[in-house]
Amino acid sequence: MKKLFHFLKKYTPHIFIILLLLFAQAALELALPDYMSRIVNVGIQQGGIDKAYPEVLRKEQGDFLQALFQEEDQIAFSTHYHWVESPDQDLLDRYPALVDQGAYVLQGAPEEEEMAFLSPYLLITVALQSPAGTMGPLEGGPLGMVPEGVAPLDFMLSLPEAERSALVTSLLDTIGVLPEANLTQTGALFAQREYEALGRDLEVLQRNYVLLAGLQMVGIALLAMAVAISVAFVASRVAAYLGRDLRLSLFKKVASFSNEEYGTFSTASLITRSTNDIQQVQMFSVMLLRMVFFAPILGLGGILKALNTNRSMAWVIAVGVMAILTLVVIMFSIAMPKFKSLQKLVDKVNMVLRESLIGLMVIRAFGTETHEEGKFQKANEELTKTNLFVSRLMSVMQPLMMLIMNALAILVVWVGSAQVDLGNMQVGDMMAYIQYTMQIMMSFLMLSMVSIILPRASVSMNRIAEVLDTPLSIKDPEVPVPLPGDRHGEITFHKVSFKYPGAEDYVLKNISFQAKPHETTAFIGSTGSGKSTLVNLLPRFYDATEGEILLNGVNIKDLPLKVLREKISYVPQQGVLFSGTARSNIKYADEHISEEAMEKAAAVSQAMDFILEKEEGFDFAIAQGGSNVSGGQRQR
Structure with missing residues (x-):
């Protein structure tokens, strides 16, 4: 497969673009389950409340929490929540019950980590405000000392500060081993109860969250589809170009x-x-x-x-x-x-x-x-x-x-x-x-x-x-030799022997002769005597096994193949025509030759008569392999 990557190397920029698009597609597809999880966890289970802490606290809840806080947590609460005596219109629109009361309002948009201190206290508050048997992980334990018939919340407030602090410390130790999911869900439950008490429309809150998350999922899915189409488009073009190159x-x-x-x-x-x-x-x-x-x-x-x-x-x-x-x-x-x-x-x-x-x-x-x-x-x-x-x-x-x-x-x-x-x-x-x-x-x-x-x-x-990767047995010489200008058409075979690749016996053995210009040299022999093989050595369709062949005194192995074959007119035993026209076949070696030269070639080969018999003349269509002309016409 190394050869494949060699051909793909020229398309490196396209492949780089594909990789970037694939990273984007993967990121988009991996984001979809996260949004689905939010819809279920937050939108359905938590009523659309996506924070584990409330943005507004009633006075009694804020005061109770402050009664539970340890010193460093009290400082953190005072930093993030400020008492607002007269809420603005924006808060009143969301929480109508604030019209005749103040509240603790969250300032800014703190990070989740900054508000982590509040989660254990919200869990304690929810447990204390729940009936016996529904306190969840805090059922029994330190709260088991609450006298029967006394509300746990009232009991906590009635304790001296030192005892209350010791009890809170014990509860915090119990909460410290609980999974984070418990704290998150309890914080959202606390916020939901607060919002309900302050008159917020929880159905609208939930519906808006689910709709927004759903629309975001649709947008991500559409974007992922667009990226996938782009990847397919670029990849298909690269593969098509690769096929063309191969x-x-x-x-x-x-x-x-x-x-x-x-x-x-x-x-x-x-x-x-x-x-x-x-x-x-x-x-x-x-x-x-x-x-x-x-x-x-x-x-x-x-x-x-x-x-x-x-x-x-x-x-x-x-x-x-x-x-x-x-x-x-x-x-x-x-x-x-x-x-x-x-x-x-x-x-x-x-x-x-x-x-x-x-x-x-x-x-x-x-x-x-x-x-x-x-x-x-x-x-x-x-x-x-x-x-x-x-x-x-x-x-x-x-x-x-x-x-x-x-x-x-x-x-x-x-x-x-x-x-x-x-x-x-x-x-x-x-x-x-x-x-x-x-x-x-x-x-x-x-x-x-x-x-x-x-x-x-x-x-x-x-x-x-x-x-x-097949090595070529016949190549152009590394240092080509030019043909002399004073000699034309002289061919010399000097002690030439030849045997086919893999064969043990020679087809030609020690052949020497000279074909002079302006003379006709012919070879006569029985079938299989090597006449065609000898002729095939001249244009270097094969190379002689031994000896040398000279054209105008130059070894043909020292001539570029293009130069050598331009000097030789070769007519194979089996006539071969290409699909096209009579004109294109005659001009096959040089499509720029003149009309006169083309007509002269047709006349010399005695093809002019049957070409002119056709209505189209030299534009007469030749089928593949010359199947619509006779064998003699193909050879001519």
Whole structure:
């Protein structure tokens, strides 16, 4: 896969933008469970009161709290709450009962940490104002000394200051071991009772909080959707450009192959590598940019959020992650060998199909249609069986993943309900924890989806790299030699021998001759005597194994390939035409030649007659491979 990242390197700015967008998307998606938790905890359970302390205190409540305060807490209370004899209109609008009384009013907007001193005293006050049997964690204990029939609140006020201080200290020690959630909920309950006593409309307060939090969730969800669309857009463009670059690089590489390299790869294999393999890599690139980068961000963020919500349930996440990883490893180990064989089977089907189409006339002439159908059916069935095996294996993976996720959700509810019962977390926190767990599992699910296509993409990329990394046996010289200007068209073979790559016997052995300008040199020999091979050595389709070939006195290996082949006109045994027109095929070597030169070439090759017979003339359309002209017309 190093080759893939090499091609992606030029798109580093785009990938950086994608990473930034993915971080934003993960942050937005991880924020949604927190807002849901607030709606449940604050909006529903706490009546929309989001602070664990009141912003306004009646005189009797403020005086009672001050009677409980220790010295440093008294100073903190005096700093944050000021006595207001005549409340302003804004306070009166929110708390109508203040019209004929003063109150302690919170100053500014202090941080939660600054007001933490007040929470234990609010818990004591709520417990003292509750009937016996409903004092929660303070039931019994130091308050067990309250005489029967005497209100705990009155009892506290009747105690001498020293005894009251000792009792408060004992209560504070008891409160110190309670979960923070207890203090938060009790503080909100105290504030709710105060607001109700002061005439505030609690239904409006609750409705406004839920609506605001809901609108914020909708806004975050819409923003996350916009970011996700942006990621998909940029990732798709990068993958499309990557596919273009791979196809272009592969085509340029194949175009530079000599006959020796062409013998290494079959035509069917090169076509598959240029199309199907690149498509597999392109699909994987989209998933890499959208999922592989996003999954760790979302998973790690979900783990941090879940641990911040409740650390004691971390083992639940660990169990889920281990189950997912075990499933992925098992599936991966079974599917990998099949993915490796899949591309080879595609090659085989393409090869059989190509051979059948090219040799269609021969097949019909010999009446071997049934034999060819059997060959194709066998290759097709092997590919179909492998595809079915992989598809069935992967189809089992998704339901198993969903089973693990749902089982994990049930486990979170079971363990979380015990935590809620103990007061270590609230219902909204448990719901958020389920969401964080699902997001963590979803990140692993994304990676598992990538693991489905990764083996096949890896095989495809290796096959593409195999072509791109193939060393060229015929290259331009490092120090080219110019052709002399005083000699034209002189070809000399000096003790030339040649054998095909991998062969033991020589096709040509110790060949020496000279082809002089303005003379016709012909080679006569039986089939397989090496006539075509000898001619193929001149334009360096192959290089001579031994000896040297000179053009105008210069070794052809010292000439640039472009210069050498510009000096040679080569007509292959099999005529090849490209789709286009007669004009474009004649001008194939140089599209800028004049009309006169084009017509002269057509006349010399004796093609002028059949071209002019066509109504379109030189603009006569040539089908792919020249299939709409005869064999002789193709050669001309």
